[in-house]
Amino acid sequence: MFEPDGFLFALRLAGDQWRVIGNGAEPLAALRRTSKVGNVSWQSQFHIGHRVAAKAGVERVALGGDAAHIHSPIGARGMNLGIEDAYVYAECAADALAGKPERLRDYAVLRHAVHKDVVRRIGLITRLVHGRPPWLRWVRDEMVPVAGHLAFAQALMLRTVGGIDHPLETHR
The missing domain is CATH 1.20.1270 (Substrate Binding Domain Of Dnak; Chain:A; Domain 2)
Incomplete structure (x- = not known):
């Protein structure tokens, strides 16, 4: 999904487990607007370099x-x-x-x-x-x-x- 401040990408791994990648200020908040978000088992931030x-x-x-x-x-x-x-x-x-x-x-x-x-x-x-x-x-x-x-x-x-x-x- 394209968001005003970036993007949000969700990939289903298995069952109800998903990997969510976003570059906006609050990717999970953006996801909550359209979906139910369960327990977050791990999250981190990273910088993309080229x-x-x-x-x-x-x-x-x-x-x-x-x-x-x-x-x-x-x-x-x-x-x-x-x-x-x-x-x-x-x-x-x-x-x-x-x-x-x-x-x-x-x-x-x-x-x-x-x-x-x-x-x-x-x-x-x-x-x-x-x-x-x-x-x-x-x-x-x-x-x-x-x-x-x-x-x-x-x-x-x-x-x-x-x-x-x-x-x-x-x-x-």
Whole structure:
């Protein structure tokens, strides 16, 4: 649900147990307007950062997953991107062990470009969902519902949150 000061996302885990994520001032108060809220077993606050390491690798040291990139949890992109990192690193490391040491540099170049691009896009989507600054809230509230009915916009959203918005390259 889009709220004036952010968003509210509810995911049913099992039975009557839900995970609620919101970025407004009082997410549970917003939820109580439309739903019955039972006992809260755990709650916390966190800050969403969007960052990419300066390099994905130097010589024999490679970074992957959250060590290389961190961003909002939209679409589980961090997990999927980390799995991609491991796959590409395995390909490059196998080639390096087979006598092609330059393949470790390939990993750093290939993945750093992907990290920057994905984190940039997820940052844009996060700002849109948050509705900040206020003009972006208008886009979120007025334009996104219309765009959500357009085939090209649906395909773009699915590719983005599904992690298939970029090629999986193991060679440059």
